[in-house]
Amino acid sequence: EVQLVDSGxxxxxxxxxxxxxxxxxxxxxxxxxxxxxxxxxxxxLEWVSTLTSNSAGSYYADSVKGRFTISRDNSxxxxxxxxxxxxxxxxxxxxxxxxxxxxxxxxxDVWGKGTTVTVSS
Amino acid sequence: xxxxxxxxxxxxxxxxxxxxxxCRASQSISTWLAWYQQKPGKAPKLLIYKASSLGSGVPSRFxxxxxxxxxxxxxxxxxxxxxxxxxxxxxxxxxxxFGGGTKVExx
Numbered sequence: 001e002v003q004l005v006d007s008g009x010x011x012x013x014x015x016x017x018x019x020x021x022x023x024x025x026x027x028x029x030x031x032x033x034x035x036x037x038x039x040x041x042x043x044x045l046e047w048v049s050t051l052t053s054n055s056a057g058s059y060y061a062d063s064v065k066g067r068f069t070i071s072r073d074n075s076x077x078x079x080x081x082x083x084x085x086x087x088x089x090x091x092x093x094x095x096x097x098x099x100x101x102x103x104x105x106x107x108x109d110v111w112g113k114g115t116t117v118t119v120s121s
Numbered sequence: 122x123x124x125x126x127x128x129x130x131x132x133x134x135x136x137x138x139x140x141x142x143x144c145r146a147s148q149s150i151s152t153w154l155a156w157y158q159q160k161p162g163k164a165p166k167l168l169i170y171k172a173s174s175l176g177s178g179v180p181s182r183f184x185x186x187x188x189x190x191x192x193x194x195x196x197x198x199x200x201x202x203x204x205x206x207x208x209x210x211x212x213x214x215x216x217x218x219f220g221g222g223t224k225v226e227x228x
Contacts, residue, residue, distance in 0.1 A: 095164055105213070106212050107212045108210075
């Protein structure tokens, strides 16, 4: 069974930075599109960013564009989300999720347990 | 951006009931729609993809239908494990967008 292990969350001050990681042991990682989705407290799911299998294409929500960077290391089966200039409204549980093989028409069929990011002074 | 609107936002039902949740897209998305189930404190779980295809290991009491702009998720006979929040997601185009969720509560 494929598992995703997301980590790196924590408490950070407004304007600060954090890097999230998502490990995918046992997955043929370099075959799949990977995505970050977040959920603010008591709110619905919000797509954050998607990266193609070979890192050639990346997509971002307008709310994080220019502040967040998605990347991956296929040799380590790991996905990352570098978050800079963090704001209170970025406070959420962040989930990494495995997608399909193509960036177009990408749904998420395996999800990590999530890592909590709190932005507060 | 494609807006996804779910109804109802909350639904009260009993074990054994047939339950239907609706999701509407602001423009046509063909059948590029997924449904997820989420329980409190847990990650979402894929139920349905391509509007009507059942995810791996998902019980057959779950079904999806629709195309274009209107979609439904049906639970044929609600079980105790099904009390949760259900969300639709379009993957026709970026940005990917989710519906606001439907919470299925015990009546």
